Amino acid sequence: MKLDAKIPEGPIEEKWANHKMAMKLVNPANKRKYKVIIIGSGLAGASAAATMGELGYNVECFCFQDSPRRAHSIAAQGGINAAKNYPGDGDSIYRLFYDTVKGGDFRSREANVYRLAYISNQIIDHCVAQGVPFARDYGGLLDNRSFGGAQVSRTFYARGQTGQQLLIGAYQALSRQIAAGTVKMHTRTEMLDVVVADNVAKGVVVRNLVNGQVESHSGDAVVLATGGYGNVFYLSTNAMGCNVTAAYRAYKKGAGFANPCYTQIHPTCIPVSGDHQSKLTLMSESLRNDGRVWVPKELGDKRRPEEIPDDERDYYLERKYPSFGNLAPRDIASRSAKEVCDEGRGVGNTGLGVYLDFRDAINRLGEETISARYGNLFDMYERITAENPYKNPMRIYPAVHYTMGGLWVDYNLMSTIQGLYVIGEANFSDHGANRLGASALMQGLADGYFVLPQTIADYLATMGASHERLPIEDEVFVQAEEAVNNRINRLLNVNGSRTVDSFHKELGLIMWENCGMSRLKKGLETAIEEIPKLRKDFWANVKVNGSADNFNISLEKAGRVADFLEFGELMCRDALAREESAGGHFRAEHQTAEGEALRNDDDFCHSAVWEYTGDDAVPIRHEEALKFDNVKLATRSYK
Amino acid sequence: MAAYNIKIWRQNGPDSNGSMERHVVKGIDGDMSFLEMLDHLNEDLEEQGKEPVAFDHDCREGICGACSLVINGQSHGPETTTTCQLHMRSFEQANITEITVEPFRANGFPIIRDCVVDRSGFDRIIQAGGYVSVNTGNAPDANANAIAKPDADTAFDAAACIGCGACVAACKNASAMLFVSAKVSHLAHLPQGDAERHERVESMVNTMDREGFGSCTNYGECEAACPKSISTDNIATLNREFIRAKIGRIT
Known part of the structure; x- marks a missing residue:
C-alpha cells in the first residue's frame, strides 16, 4: 500500500490556491458525461451531492434513511466554527488552524487543517445565503459564542439545533438538484459493497431496504460520506442506524483505514439507566460553564446529594485543574469521571455517574438566569430522567460521541483506492487524535461544498469525456453482487438461538471495557482474543428471522453488527500498537506522574494506516509521517 | 416493573391487509423510553422465531423526525414530544396499561410495512x-x-x-x-x-x-x-x- 498524501508545495497559506490552479478542470458541457456515486446524505454527502449537481455532474446519491433530511448530522447541538473574527477578538485563519492542530494533540496533517480553517469562512457565507437561520444579535448581525479549546468566540450557532439547520440547508440544496434532474436520490437503500477493479473504484452494490432487491450501480467515481463508527460500542450518542459497513467494506477492498482507535468520549451525557438502554443522550458542553462537577469524598456514601455538606464533597476537576476547573477539555474531564467511579465514588443506582451541580450558580444568579441559559437542556434532562435539575444536581457520565479515525485519504480526499473518495466523519483527515467542539460541522461542509467538488474534477478529467463506464453486467459486478447475496443468505440460514442485539451488546461491553476511555496492553490483548470468538459464535448462533426479499429490520442490523464484529478487532489492534497517549487515545501505561496523557513524538508522530490482508489474518500497519513546519509540537497543559 | 397490553398494527407489505396484533410486554421500567419498550417486545418476538415489528426511528433524541407512531390515538402519544422522547413513566403515572400503536395514517403516507410509512x-x-x-461558490459576506x-x-x-x-x-x-x-x-x-x-x-x-x-x-x-x-x-x-x-x- 502506497501512501502519498499529495500535499501541494509552497507556503501553507498558498497550498490550496496553488493546487486549485494546478488541477485539471472538466469542461461544463462534458460534466454530465461523468457519473458520480455518493453514499450518505448527511452534511458531507448532501452538500457534495448538491454542489456536484449544480456543477452539472450526473450524480446518484444513496441513504439508508427514509429521507436525506434524517442523517445524524441533524443531532449536532452546539455550533460551527469559522475564523470570521466578527467579534474582533483576535481570531484569524491561522489561529483557527493552530487551535485545531493543537486540539488534535498534534496528530493531524497541517496542510489539510489549514485548508479547513481557510474554507470555514466561505461555509458561513454560503449557509447564510441559503437562508440558514443562525443566531443574530439585536442589530441583526450574526452572533458568536465560545467553545472548548479556544480563547476567542468563533462559534456560529442556531439555538441548540445548529446541526439540524445546517443539514436542512444542505438537504434543500440537494432537493433543488433532485428537482432539476442532476441528482437521482435513492432513499432506504444501503450500500453493501464497493466494486473495485485493478484498485480503481467502479461502482457499488446496494440493497433496497423496502423490497430487498440487491443491485449494482456503475460510476466514474464513488464518494463515501457514511459517518463514524461509534456504534461499535453499542451505546453511543450516535443514531441507531449509524454503522461502519460502507467504510469497512471499502477497507476490505483495499482502502487503508487510518487511526481507528481515535475515539472521542464526551464527558457530559445522561448516564445509562439500565440494561434496556438503547442509546445515550448528550447534554451540551456549555453546561460546564455554570455547573460544578463533584462526587462524595467517602466511598459508598449513599446519602442524597443535598445531605452531603460541602467539605465532604470532592470537586475533583477544580481540585486537579485549578486554572481550567470544570471547563477542562473533553478527554480529560471524561477520564477523571471514570477514575472517581472506578474508585467506587460514583453516584446513582449504577455507581456510574457524577454530579453536575447548579446549586451555587442558582444561588448566585437566580433560577431565572440559569433557565434562560440552559432551559431547553434542563427540560430535556427532566424528560429523560424524571429528575428536576433545578432542585437536584444532574447526573452525568461520559459516552462515545465521535470517531476521529476513518478511511485514509490524501489531500484530494481520495482513499488508497483510485476514484474512491471519503468525506466528513468517515475520513480521518482533520481532527488528529481529538476533535474540538463545533469542528465536525465545519469539516463535513468544507469537504462537501468546497473541497471534493474541486478535487474530483482532476481525477475525472484524466479519463476524458469519451471514456466508457464498466457495465454492471461485467464479471466484477456480477461477482460482487453474488458475494453480497451469499452473505445475506448465510445470515438468514444460521438459524441459531441468539438475537443480533445480544451480540451487539456483548461486543459493546468488550470494546468499552478494553478500548474505551482508558486502554491497557493486557485488556487490548484480551479483546483481540475475545472478539474473534464472539464473531465465530455470531456466525454459528445468530438468529435472523424473516426473508431477504422484504423489509427486514433484523437482517439490516445483522449485516451491520457482523461488520462491527470484525472492525472492533481492528480498533483494538490499532490501540495496542500505538504505544503513547494522545487526545482521545489514553494508554494507561503512558502517563505523566500526575496522570496526564504522555505523547511519544519520537516514535508515534504519524498516522497509522491499516491494510486488510484477509479474514482472520493480521492486517499490515503502515505509517504516514506527520511533519510540522508551521506549528511547534508542545505538551498540552490545563493545570 | 410493569406489564402492558400492547395492540400493535401488523401489515406484511404495502399491498397486504393489516390487522392489530396483541402482545403482553412484561418487565417494563418507567425509565424506559417508549421505543425501548418496543425493542423489548421485538427481542421477545425474535427469540420466539417471529419477525419483529417494523417501525421507523433513528436518532432517538427528538430531532431527526424518523419516529412516527400513533399511540392511543395521538400522534407521538400523550405528550408534546416525539415518540422517541416519550417514556413509559408517562403511562405508569396515569395507570394506563392498555396501549394501542398504529402507523401515521394518511392518504399521502402509504404503509410500507407494519408501522413504517412512506x-x-x-x-x-x-x-x-x-x-x-x-x-455553492462565492456568496456575499455573511454579515453583508x-x-x-x-x-x-x-x-x-x-x-x-x-x-x-x-x-x-x-x-x-x-x-x-x-x-x-x-x-x-x-x-x-x-x-x-x-x-x-x-x-x-x-x-x-x-x-x-x-x-x-x-x-x-x-x-x-x-x-x-x-x-x-x-x-x-x-x-x-x-x-x-x-x-x-x-x-x-x-x-
Whole structure:
C-alpha cells in the first residue's frame, strides 16, 4: 500500500490556491458525461451531492434513511466554527488552524487543517445565503459564542439545533438538484459493497431496504460520506442506524483505514439507566460553564446529594485543574469521571455517574438566569430522567460521541483506492487524535461544498469525456453482487438461538471495557482474543428471522453488527500498537506522574494506516509521517 | 416493573391487509423510553422465531423526525414530544396499561410495512421549491445584510420543523398545511427567500395537493400534535403568501 498524501508545495497559506490552479478542470458541457456515486446524505454527502449537481455532474446519491433530511448530522447541538473574527477578538485563519492542530494533540496533517480553517469562512457565507437561520444579535448581525479549546468566540450557532439547520440547508440544496434532474436520490437503500477493479473504484452494490432487491450501480467515481463508527460500542450518542459497513467494506477492498482507535468520549451525557438502554443522550458542553462537577469524598456514601455538606464533597476537576476547573477539555474531564467511579465514588443506582451541580450558580444568579441559559437542556434532562435539575444536581457520565479515525485519504480526499473518495466523519483527515467542539460541522461542509467538488474534477478529467463506464453486467459486478447475496443468505440460514442485539451488546461491553476511555496492553490483548470468538459464535448462533426479499429490520442490523464484529478487532489492534497517549487515545501505561496523557513524538508522530490482508489474518500497519513546519509540537497543559 | 397490553398494527407489505396484533410486554421500567419498550417486545418476538415489528426511528433524541407512531390515538402519544422522547413513566403515572400503536395514517403516507410509512411526499414538496436557489461558490459576506432579530426569530421558529408528519396524521383531513407553511414561512421571513417567494408558495401548494394530502379546515389538531410546537400562525402566513402570489400573477 502506497501512501502519498499529495500535499501541494509552497507556503501553507498558498497550498490550496496553488493546487486549485494546478488541477485539471472538466469542461461544463462534458460534466454530465461523468457519473458520480455518493453514499450518505448527511452534511458531507448532501452538500457534495448538491454542489456536484449544480456543477452539472450526473450524480446518484444513496441513504439508508427514509429521507436525506434524517442523517445524524441533524443531532449536532452546539455550533460551527469559522475564523470570521466578527467579534474582533483576535481570531484569524491561522489561529483557527493552530487551535485545531493543537486540539488534535498534534496528530493531524497541517496542510489539510489549514485548508479547513481557510474554507470555514466561505461555509458561513454560503449557509447564510441559503437562508440558514443562525443566531443574530439585536442589530441583526450574526452572533458568536465560545467553545472548548479556544480563547476567542468563533462559534456560529442556531439555538441548540445548529446541526439540524445546517443539514436542512444542505438537504434543500440537494432537493433543488433532485428537482432539476442532476441528482437521482435513492432513499432506504444501503450500500453493501464497493466494486473495485485493478484498485480503481467502479461502482457499488446496494440493497433496497423496502423490497430487498440487491443491485449494482456503475460510476466514474464513488464518494463515501457514511459517518463514524461509534456504534461499535453499542451505546453511543450516535443514531441507531449509524454503522461502519460502507467504510469497512471499502477497507476490505483495499482502502487503508487510518487511526481507528481515535475515539472521542464526551464527558457530559445522561448516564445509562439500565440494561434496556438503547442509546445515550448528550447534554451540551456549555453546561460546564455554570455547573460544578463533584462526587462524595467517602466511598459508598449513599446519602442524597443535598445531605452531603460541602467539605465532604470532592470537586475533583477544580481540585486537579485549578486554572481550567470544570471547563477542562473533553478527554480529560471524561477520564477523571471514570477514575472517581472506578474508585467506587460514583453516584446513582449504577455507581456510574457524577454530579453536575447548579446549586451555587442558582444561588448566585437566580433560577431565572440559569433557565434562560440552559432551559431547553434542563427540560430535556427532566424528560429523560424524571429528575428536576433545578432542585437536584444532574447526573452525568461520559459516552462515545465521535470517531476521529476513518478511511485514509490524501489531500484530494481520495482513499488508497483510485476514484474512491471519503468525506466528513468517515475520513480521518482533520481532527488528529481529538476533535474540538463545533469542528465536525465545519469539516463535513468544507469537504462537501468546497473541497471534493474541486478535487474530483482532476481525477475525472484524466479519463476524458469519451471514456466508457464498466457495465454492471461485467464479471466484477456480477461477482460482487453474488458475494453480497451469499452473505445475506448465510445470515438468514444460521438459524441459531441468539438475537443480533445480544451480540451487539456483548461486543459493546468488550470494546468499552478494553478500548474505551482508558486502554491497557493486557485488556487490548484480551479483546483481540475475545472478539474473534464472539464473531465465530455470531456466525454459528445468530438468529435472523424473516426473508431477504422484504423489509427486514433484523437482517439490516445483522449485516451491520457482523461488520462491527470484525472492525472492533481492528480498533483494538490499532490501540495496542500505538504505544503513547494522545487526545482521545489514553494508554494507561503512558502517563505523566500526575496522570496526564504522555505523547511519544519520537516514535508515534504519524498516522497509522491499516491494510486488510484477509479474514482472520493480521492486517499490515503502515505509517504516514506527520511533519510540522508551521506549528511547534508542545505538551498540552490545563493545570 | 410493569406489564402492558400492547395492540400493535401488523401489515406484511404495502399491498397486504393489516390487522392489530396483541402482545403482553412484561418487565417494563418507567425509565424506559417508549421505543425501548418496543425493542423489548421485538427481542421477545425474535427469540420466539417471529419477525419483529417494523417501525421507523433513528436518532432517538427528538430531532431527526424518523419516529412516527400513533399511540392511543395521538400522534407521538400523550405528550408534546416525539415518540422517541416519550417514556413509559408517562403511562405508569396515569395507570394506563392498555396501549394501542398504529402507523401515521394518511392518504399521502402509504404503509410500507407494519408501522413504517412512506413520507417521501414531504421530500417532493420541498423539491418543488422549499429552498433558496443559490449555487455553492462565492456568496456575499455573511454579515453583508442585517436581518432584524424579530424576523430572524420568526423564521427560526418555523425552521424548527423536523418533517415527521405528526401534523398530517393528526389532521382529520390528512392535510400537510402545517408542514408546507413552516417552510414557506421560514423562507418568506428572510430576505434570501424573497426573490422566489411567489413561485415557491404556488409550486409547493400544488405539489401538496398532487401528493394526496387533504385541505386545511382550521381544525388545529396539527399544532397540538406537533412535537416542535410549530404554530398555525404559519398557515396564515402561507395563505397570505399564496394570495399575494396569485394577485402578483394577475397584475
